[in-house]
Amino acid sequence: MDVMYLMNSLWTMLGAILVIFMIGGFILLEAGSTRMKNAGHVAGKTVFTFGLASLVFWALGYGFIFGSDANFFVGMSEFFYSGELVKDSGLATTVFFVFQLAFAGISVTIALGGFAERAKFSAYVIFTILFGVLVYPVIAHWIWGGGWLAEHGKQDFAGSTVVHLTGAMAALAATILLKPRIGKYNKDGSANNLAGHNQVYTALAVLILWVGWFGFNAGSTVSVDGAFFGFVALNTNLAAAAGAVAATLISWVVLGKPDITTILNGALAGLVAITASCAFVDVWASVVIGFVAGVIVFYSTRFFEKKKIDDPIFALSVHGTAGIWGTLSTGLFATPELATVGKPGLLYGGGFEQLGVQLMGVATSGAYAFTVSYVILYIMKKVMGGIRVSEEEEIMGLDMSEHGNYGYPEQMVLEESNLRPVVETK
Template identity: 80%
Template structure:
C-alpha cells in the first residue's frame, strides 16, 4: 500500500475515533437528562471518571487480551501496556487503531454502568470498571474482533451490536438485578411509579450527539478510505436510525394514545444499535427494515422489563441489549453474498440464498456472548457485595441524592438548595411501595 493511502486511512480512522470519544458527551447528557435532578452531577462526573479509568485498563490489559498474539481459547496474550507501535500491517498506523479501539471499550463500560444509576456507591463504579474492562469486554471482543473462535466461524458484527452494546447491556442487567430497584419505583401490587427524567431537552440533544458520533462508530469501522465504502455504511446507519425513531413514535402513539418523547429518543438509539452489526453486510432497503423493527422492539422491551420489576433507569437493556440481539441476528437474514465476500466475513443470509448457516452463527454468537457477559458481570457484583458488605448507598443517601451524598455538592445548587428535606419533597409517595433493604 502506498504512503498516501496509509496516511488517508490513518487520518480517517483518527477522525472516527474522535467522533466515538465525543459520544461520551452524549451519554453524559442522556443519563443526566433521563434521571432525576438530584443525581445529575453524579452521573456527569462518574461518566468522565469511568471513561478515563476504562481507558487505562484498556491500555494495560484490554488491548492485549483482544488483539494480542499467543492467544488461548479466551484471549490474546501479548501487547500489554501498549507501547505505541508505529505500524498496523500496511493499512494504517497502529497507534490510531489503538485509540479507535480504546474508544469502543469506553463506550461499552458506559453502557454497562447505566444499570447502576441512582443507587450504587461510587466505589462500586471504580471496582466494576476495572474488572469489566479486564474480564468481560476484552473476552467477547477477542472472540469476534481479535481472531477468536467466533471470528473463525464467520460471526458478522461489523461495529459492535454484540461486542459493545449487548455486552454492556448484559452487564447493566446484572447490575439492576443485584442492586434491586430504586426506592419507591415499584408498589406492592407490582405497578410502577414513573421516575421522569428531569430534562428531556438534554436527552434529545444527547441523542443527536450520539447519532453524529455513531457515524464514527460504524463508518469508521471500515478503518479505510479505499472504495469509499464508509459512505455506504453511513447511509445504512442514518436510515436505520431515522426508521427507528419513526417506528417508535407511531407504536407509542398507537399503544399509549400519545407520542411519548423518551420512546421517540430510544427508538432512534435502538435503530442505531441494531444497524451497528449489519451496516456493512445489508442492502440499503434492509437497513430501513432493521431500524423499523428495532424501534418497535425497544418500546415493548421497556414495558416488559418494567412489568417484571426490573428497574433499568436509562433503558440500557431495552435500547442496547434487545436491539443489539436483533441487529446481530439480522445479518443472518439480510446479509448479501457480495457484501459478505467484500468484507471477508461470513456469508449470505437466509433471504439471499445462504440458507440458515449464517443465521445459526449469529444466534450462537449472541447466545454465548450474552450469557458470558451476564454471568461474568453478575459474578463480579456478587463477589463485590460479599467482600464489601454493601454495594448500594443507604436509604437516606439515595433519597438525598448521589450528588450530595457521594460528592458533597449538587449539580444544580441554585435549584436544589442544601438540605436533604428539599430532596424528600421531590420523592414519589412510597407508602404503598415495596421498600428495599438499606444495605444491598
C-alpha cells in the same frame, strides 16, 4: 510515506474522536433520564470511568483482544501498549489502538447505566476495572481478535454484540443485584414513573450519539479506499431514522399519544441494531432493521418494567434487545456481495447457516457477559458490605451523599430551604 496510509489513519482518527465524543452524549442521556439530585454524580462518574477504562485498556484490554500470542479464548501479549508502529499495517497502529479504546469505553459506559441512582461510587471504580479485564476484551477477542466466533464467521461489523449486548448484559446483572430504586414499585407491583429531570438533555444526547455513530460504524471501515464508509454511513442514518419513526407510530397507536422517551429510544435502537449489519446489508434492509428495532424497543421497555427490573437509562432494551435483533438481522439480510465475513443471509440463499452462527454468538456472548458480571458484582457486594448506597443517601441524592455538592446547587439548596420549618424570631 504512502498517501493511502495517511488517509486511512486520518479517517480512523476522526472516527475515534467521534466515538469518544459520544461519551458526552451518554452524560446528557443519563443526566436527563435521572433526577436532578443525581445529575452531577452521573456527569462526573462518566468522565472518571472513561478515564479509568482507558488506562485498563492500555494496560491489559488491548493485549487480551489483539495480542499476537493468542488462543481461541483470549490474546496473551502486547500488554501496556508501547505505541510502536507496525510497518505493514494499512494505517497507523497507534490510531487503531485509540479507535478500539473508544469502543471499550462506550461498552463500560453502557454497563454502568444499570447502576443509575443507587450505586456507590466505589462500585463504579472496581467494576470498571474488572469489566475492562474479564468481560469486554474476552468477547471482543472472540469476534474481532481472531477468536473462536471469528473462526465460525460471526458477523458484527461495529459491535451490536461486542459493545452493546456486552454492556447491556452487565447492566442487567447490576439492576438485578442492586434491586429497584426506592419508590419505583408499589406493593401491588404497579410501577411509578420516576421521570428524568430534563427531556431536552436526553433529546440533545440522542442527536450527539446519532452523529457520533458515524464514527462508530463508518469509522469501522478503517479505510477510505473506495469510499465504502459512505455506504455504511447511509445505512446507519436510515436505520436510526426508521427506528425513530417506528417508535413514534407504535407509541401513538398503543398509548394514544406519541411518547417522547419512546421516540428517542427508537432512534437509538435503530442505531444499535444497524451496528452489526451496516456493512453487510443493502440500503432497503437497513430501513427494515431500524423499523423493527423501533417497535421492539417499545415493547421491551414495557416488558422489563412489568418484570420489576428497574432500568432508568433503558440500557437493557436499547442496547440489549436491539443489539440481539441487529446481530441476528445479518443472518437474514447479509448479501453475497457484501458478506466479506461469514456467509449470505437466509433471504439471499444462504440458508440458516449464518443465522445459526449469529444466534450462537448472541447466546454465548450474552451468557458470558451476564454470568461473569453477576459473579463480579456478587463478590463485590459481599466483600464491600454492599454496592448500593443507604436508603437515606439515596433519598438525599448521590450528588450530595457521594460527592458533597449538587450538580444544580442553587436549585437544590432553594428546594431544601423551602422544606425547612419557618422559625419566628422576636
